[in-house]
Amino acid sequence: MSNARFRVGMVGAGNICEFHVAAVKKLAPEVELIGITDLDAARAQANAEKWGTTALPDLDALVAAGANVIHVLTPPFAHAKVATAALERGCHVLIEKPIAEDADEARQIGELAKKKGLIASVNHSLLYDPQVKKALDAVAAGALGEVVSVDILRGSEYPPYEGGPLPPWYRDAGYPFRDIGVHCLYLMQALLGPIEGVDAEWSSLGGDPNLAFDEWRAMVRCQRGLGQFQLTYNTRPMQSQLIIHGTKSVLRVDLFAMFHGKRKNTPLPKAAERLVNAFVDSIGPMIDVPINVWKFVRKEVQSYQGLRDLVTEFYRRLAAGEPPPVAVDDAAQVVHWVEQVARAADEDHKAQLAPFTLSAKVPYLVTGASGSLGKATVKRLRAEGHQVRVFQRRIPKKPQEGLEYAFGNLGDPVAVDRAVQGAEIVIHCGAAMKGGWPEHKGGTVVGTQNVIDACKKHGVSQLVHISSMSVIDWAGSVGKGVIDETAALEPRAEERGAYTRAKLEAE
The missing domain is CATH 3.40.50.720 (NAD(P)-binding Rossmann-like Domain)
Structure with a gap:
């Protein structure tokens, strides 16, 4: 040993x-x-x-x-x-x-x-992120006076979904708050003391249509002040900012760009103070960003530096017999409030889904029903008096009366199977419309395979696959008359982009 x-x-x-x-x-x-x-x-x-x-x-x-x-x-x-x-x-x-x-x-x-x-x-790695650690040290030294409030602005995104079993961030409505909200709450706890209450709101704006809720706001009441934070999967460019409001100074920490901006209370006249603070605040990024980028290039600062430094501190304290970097009681308090919000979001999503039930049998299922082609197909079928079930990712703000809704991503075999079960005819309009190859592979190629598999399993009588004119060999068709189903297909799909490539693979 x-x-x-x-x-x-x-x-x-x-x-x-x-x-x-x-x-x-x-x-x-x-x-x-x-x-x-x-x-x-x-x-x-x-x-x-x-x-x-x-x-x-x-x-x-x-x-x-x-x-x-x-x-x-x-x-x-x-x-x-x-x-x-x-x-x-x-x-x-x-x-x-x-x-x-x-x-x-x-x-x-x-x-x-x-x-x-x-x-x-x-x-709790952000406590040891170099930019946050520098801010916490400034607070501890009294440089900001008494901290009375904290704001956190955090944008995020999840890896492209290539189909298959749903990852947890798309499976659980409260996952984004569990994933990112935990960081916000332990920072609030470190700066403002024990958390006494959290009031949160959430919404679906469609920035990530696979998320049940992609916009979050929370007001946090702590022992020594109030904090608030935003989690968004909609705004671009993404940002990660921590703003600490003190009785002497306001400190803005940009974790993505790696700089500090500070505005101080001074004895100057207010107009002069604003000018001085604007100048100082603008100088900070000009100095900090090049220095920190150079440190990153030299690997003095690396990805997940806060994690690396916390691990180092954990073993230093373990060797010295000192308390650990993060106390279990503090972590448990954070979990309590994270779960209170996340579970409420989970229940809210379940309640939103509850009214949408599926009948045992339905004549038509239309996938991709929220797109322009899918909408037109549904409109035509309903005008002809047919009962229709639609499959789409998001719950509509105004559901159409008499229309059955099944929700999910085409890449998810479980969701597709549920939607197809009981349908006599499936009209497959769904496909990925944006993103790179991973998104198109999941939404179009894997999605089509999932539809085929479900149709076979449930004995669907007819599957209508809606393709795209982008799969035609347009350059090779010049001068050959009317384009029809006998036209040659695009021989260089990879050069045409992910959409064309995926639609061809789906065919």
Whole structure:
């Protein structure tokens, strides 16, 4: 067994694991990485080879190999279970955010760690982001006076969906708040003290039509002041700003552009003070951005730097016998408020879906019914007196009376199967209309395959596939008369763009 004081095993070999591995490897020889494990053994093996470590079968194998610290990097629903198992086996734990999906589970982790004489903490990484850390240090030094309020503006987006099982951010209505809101709340907690209440609103504006809610606002009441934050998947360019309002100064931290802007209270006349502050505020970015970009180029600052620095601090404190970077009780309080809002959003979405029921049999199903072609098809069918079911991603603001609605993404086989079941004829108008190849592959190619599979499964009598004139070989058709179904297809679809390529593959 290694002589390293701390021997680390990691449970969960997903994307975030790479950065935990890199952070731990920099702490050698005091800290040694024993290996990683994942329910997907092939992924664990592939990533272990890529990151220069060992893949082991499970948590017990990590412990048997000598691990005495476990990084819990699984999906959030498994955090409490894995952390508890690691503590029971005598290991300290560092858990990815959120510490758990339930505040009681989080507190139980803390109680078990205390009982076992072990340390448990959570990766609230933005507390150690260089820009945020600099701001927190300024607050602690009294540079802003007393902090009375905090604003956070955060834009985000999720990776392109290429079809298949829905990822959690599209499966659960409250996921965006669980994912990003947790960061906002622990920053509020750090700056304004314990959280006493959160009032939130959410909406669907269509920036990401696969999200149940893509616009969020929250007012946060803390012990020492008020905070508010915006989470948006609509505005561009995306931003990530933290604005700290103090009795002496207002500090604006831009986490994406990596700069600070500050406006101070001065003895100058108000007009002069505004001019001075505008000048100083504009100088900050001109100085900070080039310096921080240079640091990034030189790898003095790297992606997920806050995570890397928190991991370093976790092991420093572990070695020194000091309290961990993030207390379990603080993390549990954040989870309580995150879940209160997220679960309310989940229930709201369920309530919005409840009125839309599907009959056992329906003559027609039209996919892509919110697009211009789909709308025209539905209008024609209804004018002829047919009963119609439509399949689309978003709940309409004004549902048409007498129309059946099924919701989901064409790339999701479960949603497509539900929509097709009971239909006699399917008119497939749906396709991706924007984005790169991943979006077009998921919405058009995989979506069409899902429709075909569901039609076969449920014995649909007829499938009408609506293609596109973009698949025709227009250059090769010049001078050959009327374009009809015998016309040659585009031979260089990749050069025509993702839409043409996907429509051809769908055919």
